[in-house]
Amino acid sequence: MIKDVKLEQYYGFYTNRPFWAISKPDFTNSEIIPKFTSMMSEVIAEYEDTYYKLRFCRDGMILFHSKFPNIAFKHILEYINTLGILMESETHNWMLKKMFNVRELNQGDIFPYTVDNYKVKGVNTSHVNFAILHEYNARFLPFYIPLDYNKVDLQGTFWPNLIKHTISSDPRIKSREGRVLSKELFDNVNSTFSRVVTNYNSVTLLAQITKSVEQFENGRYDIALILSWFIIETYLYKLFQAKVLKSIGQKEDDMSAAELLKILHQRRVLSYELVGDIHKVRILRNKIAHNTFESEVTAQDTLLSFEIIKEFIKQDIGLSLNLKF
Structure with a gap:
C-alpha cells in the first residue's frame, strides 16, 4: 500500500x-x-x-x-x-x-x-x-x-x-x-x-514597524517618521471606531487627524501627554509632506514616534515592545 x-x-x-x-x-x-x-x-x-x-x-x-x-x-x-x-x-x-x-x-x-x-x-x-x-x-x-x-x-x-x-x-x-x-x-x-497571529490587523501593523525601524537605522529619520505616522494614524482611527463612533454618528473618514485627536482627548480615550506627543509628530509629518519644515527631522523626533507606537501596541494587544537603537 x-x-x-x-x-x-x-x-x-x-x-x-x-x-x-x-x-x-x-x-x-x-x-x-x-x-x-x-x-x-x-x-x-x-x-x-x-x-x-x-x-x-x-x-x-x-x-x-x-x-x-x-x-x-x-x-x-x-x-x-x-x-x-x-x-x-x-x-x-x-x-x-x-x-x-x-x-x-x-x-x-x-x-x-x-x-x-x-x-x-x-x-x-x-x-x-x-x-x-x-x-x-x-x-x-x-x-x-x-x-x-x-x-x-x-x-x-x-x-x-x-x-x-x-x-x-x-x-x-x-x-x-x-x-x-x-x-x-x-x-x-x-x-x-x-x-498576535489571531489578529491580522496587529500583524500588518507590527510588520510595518520593520520598515520604519530600517529607515531609522539607515539615518533616514524623515522617512522613518512618515512611516511611523501611518501606523499612528491607523491606531487613531481604530480607537475612534471602537470608543467614539457610535456615540457621535460621524464617520471618521470625514475628519482630519487633528480633529480625531481632539475628540479622543475630550472623551478621555487618550491622555493629555500622549495627545501632545502625537501632535508633535503630526506637525513634523505635515512639514515633511509639504516640504516646508524649517529644520531636519532628528533621531529624537523619530524615537518619539516609536514610543507612541509602542504605547498603542501595549494598549491594543498587551505587548510591551522592547527595541534598542
Missing part, C-alpha cells in the same frame, strides 16, 4: 545578524564532518499552533508554515516580518546589547521549502539574493573545502586543519560568536506570536 505523502510549504529566513540556536557546534571535533549539514540545519526548537508551525534551526534559520488556506505570499511576508520584530524585542528583554539590525524582509530573503514531515523535498533558491544565499551555503561542506584538497592532504593533516581553521575562521561562523539564543527565548517569541 502506498503511503499518502503530505507535503507542506515552509518559508525559511535568517535574521539580519545570525545566531546559534541553543548551542554552538564543536567544530574542533572531527566526528562532526560526516554529519555537518544535518547538524547545521537541525531543528532544535519547534512549535505548532492552530494557525501555523514554527521551527528554529541550529544555524539560526527560522522556518514558518502557515495553515491559512490559499494565503498570498505578500501576507506570508507580513507574518515573517512580525516574527522578526518579535525576535528583536524578546532578545532585548534578555540582553543589554543590541542583537539584530531590524530590516524589512522581502522575497529575496526567503527560502521556500517543500517538506515531508522533517525531510526536505526541495528548496527554491533561484530568487534569493547573493548575501543571503552565501549565509545559507555555510550549511554545506563543499563551500569550505578546496576542490583539490585530496591532492594536498599527503600526510593526513588536511581534515584537522579544515576543522580548526577553514570552518572555525569562516566569517559566517565567526559572526555568530557570543550570539547563542536560548530555548526559553524561543518559547517566549512563540507565545507572543501565537497571541
Whole structure:
C-alpha cells in the first residue's frame, strides 16, 4: 500500500545578524564532518499552533508554515516580518546589547521549502539574493573545502586543519560568536506570536514597524517618521471606531487627524501627554509632506514616534515592545 505523502510549504529566513540556536557546534571535533549539514540545519526548537508551525534551526534559520488556506505570499511576508520584530524585542528583554539590525524582509530573503514531515523535498533558491544565499551555503561542506584538497592532504593533516581553521575562521561562523539564543527565548517569541497571529490587523501593523525601524537605522529619520505616522494614524482611527463612533454618528473618514485627536482627548480615550506627543509628530509629518519644515527631522523626533507606537501596541494587544537603537 502506498503511503499518502503530505507535503507542506515552509518559508525559511535568517535574521539580519545570525545566531546559534541553543548551542554552538564543536567544530574542533572531527566526528562532526560526516554529519555537518544535518547538524547545521537541525531543528532544535519547534512549535505548532492552530494557525501555523514554527521551527528554529541550529544555524539560526527560522522556518514558518502557515495553515491559512490559499494565503498570498505578500501576507506570508507580513507574518515573517512580525516574527522578526518579535525576535528583536524578546532578545532585548534578555540582553543589554543590541542583537539584530531590524530590516524589512522581502522575497529575496526567503527560502521556500517543500517538506515531508522533517525531510526536505526541495528548496527554491533561484530568487534569493547573493548575501543571503552565501549565509545559507555555510550549511554545506563543499563551500569550505578546496576542490583539490585530496591532492594536498599527503600526510593526513588536511581534515584537522579544515576543522580548526577553514570552518572555525569562516566569517559566517565567526559572526555568530557570543550570539547563542536560548530555548526559553524561543518559547517566549512563540507565545507572543501565537497571541498576535489571531489578529491580522496587529500583524500588518507590527510588520510595518520593520520598515520604519530600517529607515531609522539607515539615518533616514524623515522617512522613518512618515512611516511611523501611518501606523499612528491607523491606531487613531481604530480607537475612534471602537470608543467614539457610535456615540457621535460621524464617520471618521470625514475628519482630519487633528480633529480625531481632539475628540479622543475630550472623551478621555487618550491622555493629555500622549495627545501632545502625537501632535508633535503630526506637525513634523505635515512639514515633511509639504516640504516646508524649517529644520531636519532628528533621531529624537523619530524615537518619539516609536514610543507612541509602542504605547498603542501595549494598549491594543498587551505587548510591551522592547527595541534598542
